[in-house]
Amino acid sequence: MSNLNTNIVNEDANELLEGQAQVFNHLFGFVHSLAIKSAVELRIADIIHSHGQPMSLSHLASKLESASPDVPCLARLMQLLAWNNIFTVDYNRKPTSKDEGEALYGLTPTSRWLLHDNELSLAPMFLTFTHPSMMAPWQEIGRSIKEGGTAFEKAYGESIWEKGSKDDEFNKLFNTGMVSVTKTILDAILSGYKEGFSKLEGTLVDVGGGIGKAMANIVEAHPHIKGINFDQPHVVATAPRFQGITHVWW
Numbered sequence: 001m002s003n004l005n006t007n008i009v010n011e012d013a014n015e016l017l018e019g020q021a022q023v024f025n026h027l028f029g030f031v032h033s034l035a036i037k038s039a040v041e042l043r044i045a046d047i048i049h050s051h052g053q054p055m056s057l058s059h060l061a062s063k064l065e066s067a068s069p070d071v072p073c074l075a076r077l078m079q080l081l082a083w084n085n086i087f088t089v090d091y092n093r094k095p096t097s098k099d100e101g102e103a104l105y106g107l108t109p110t111s112r113w114l115l116h117d118n119e120l121s122l123a124p125m126f127l128t129f130t131h132p133s134m135m136a137p138w139q140e141i142g143r144s145i146k147e148g149g150t151a152f153e154k155a156y157g158e159s160i161w162e163k164g165s166k167d168d169e170f171n172k173l174f175n176t177g178m179v180s181v182t183k184t185i186l187d188a189i190l191s192g193y194k195e196g197f198s199k200l201e202g203t204l205v206d207v208g209g210g211i212g213k214a215m216a217n218i219v220e221a222h223p224h225i226k227g228i229n230f231d232q233p234h235v236v237a238t239a240p241r242f243q244g245i246t247h248v249w250w
């Protein structure tokens, strides 16, 4: 303690104070991603999107799947999300409608990626990677560094793939999150490598292709390609059938 006091006297006090603020920022860093998770669970982006224009808090609350939503709590959530540019907020609107005088919350390019009812949605990925079962291993990084072994194995005593093979819910959670990422990047792959795919002859194998969505989209765009989706048995077991794709496992 006396050392710290001596340092405070000797060092630039402002810099030190800034350091303290940074510590608090990082301490509560998880709040930002979990606030977005709550918005995804509550389908807030979808509600605003269906309304077709920015909405007031009371209007938003009335559309939640809840008979008695906690509006002050929703207000705090929306303020944080607007501060992080997940939603827009307009405090200066003209009081003309039933939302009289209330701030209006709207979508941003970020929250458009969080719409559930959208083919290109990152909502499933968000729900996967903020799920308690996926966050537990992050608690174990220190132990993994000290003792060796992955943080996931420290948390569960088995690898992520072993857990997926025994726990159907976890398997589904992981695969659903993966598909949502794949869909969003596949258009870029298809247009960037269009010539390569069209010149390709024979068979294309996606090794570790999950439930095969990437290969399905490639074969759909280039039907002359014979597609093989290769993954683990418990992953392939949940894969849908896709035209022109053979699922293979070891």
Ligand SMILES: C[S@@+](CC[C@H](N)C(=O)[O-])C[C@H]1O[C@@H](n2cnc3c(N)ncnc32)[C@H](O)[C@@H]1O
Binding pocket: 161, 178, 179, 182, 207, 208, 209, 210, 211, 214, 230, 231, 232, 235, 250
């Ligand atoms: C990060 S995920 C990517 C999934 C998919 N490529 C996508 O983009 O959605 C890694 C994939 O590798 C698979 N995988 C891991 N080890 C494997 C193995 N030994 N044999 C086959 N697939 C494996 C997993 O089951 C998982 O589906």
